[in-house]
Amino acid sequence: MSTKISQTRYMVLGSAVILAVLIAGCTAGPSGAPATPAGTTIATPAPISTAVPQTTLATTPAPISTTVPPTTQAITPVATVNQTPTPGQTVTISIRNLSLNPNNITIPVGTTVTWTNFDISPHQISSSPTSTEGPGKIFLSQVLEKNDTYSFTFNTTGSYQYFAVDYPPMLGTIIVKG
Numbered sequence: 651m652s653t654k655i656s657q658t659r660y661m662v663l664g665s666a667v668i669l670a671v672l673i674a675g676c677t678a679g680p681s682g683a684p685a686t687p688a689g690t691t692i693a694t695p696a697p698i699s700t701a702v703p704q705t706t707l708a709t710t711p712a713p714i715s716t717t718v719p720p721t722t723q724a725i726t727p728v729a730t731v732n733q734t735p736t737p738g739q740t741v742t743i744s745i746r747n748l749s750l751n752p753n754n755i756t757i758p759v760g761t762t763v764t765w766t767n768f769d770i771s772p773h774q775i776s777s778s779p780t781s782t783e784g785p786g787k788i789f790l791s792q793v794l795e796k797n798d799t800y801s802f803t804f805n806t807t808g809s810y811q812y813f814a815v816d817y818p819p820m821l822g823t824i825i826v827k828g
Contacts (some may be wrong), residue, residue, distance in 0.1 A: 657792060662677075667682070674774075689719050706751065715736055715818070719801045740763070741757055741761055741763050742763075742764060742766060743822070744765075745765060745769055745773050745794070745820075746768040746769060747817075748769065748817060748820060750765075750814065750824070753820075753821070753823070754822055754824075754825075755824055755825070756824075756825040756827060757827070759820060759826055759827070759828050760803065760806075761803070762802065762803040763804065764799050764800070764801040764805075765791065765801075766799045767797065767798050768797070769796065772794060772795050772796075773814045773815070774814070774818075775800055776791070776817070777789050777810055777811065777813075780815070788810065789812075804824065804826040809823060809824075810824045
């Protein structure tokens with residue numbers, strides 16, 4: 651048993667010596683470098699600079715162009731709270747992502763409101779919270795599939811709540827002024 655321990659120690663010691671020689675050989679420089687003939691001078695290379703060149707940033711930013719190129723496509727206006735349509739005009743309300751846009755508008759008497767369903771699920775627009783007869787029942791659309799529209803002209807002043815039937819959070823208000 652002591653012979654095995656001695657052999658193991660010699661193997662470990664031998665491996666350590668070989669490793670030390672290899673490491674020393676790698677860090678000592680080239681071992682087989684040719685001898686320099688007498689009287690020859692060797693030029694020492696200039697040290698390499700590791701400094702990072704400094705750049706100066708301008709204190710004034712470059713101007714940003716605000717020119718918008720003209721568009722060739724027609725832009726369809728969407729009614730918002732700030733727009734004031736004229737009587738006889740049509741205002742569009744989009745049904746998209748289970749929401750009404752815009753959901754609250756103010757219009758003059760004689761304005762037509764058109765709802766367009768862009769959702770994949772069908773919707774029905776009503777002035778009553780249900781599609782059956784109920785309080786405030788003034789208009790009720792057919793079931794609007796994707797891309798279907800429904801229009802209603804408001805000829806009487808007042809405040810009208812409207813609903814997407816079966817989707818309680820989808821409600822809005824149309825205020826009609828004289």
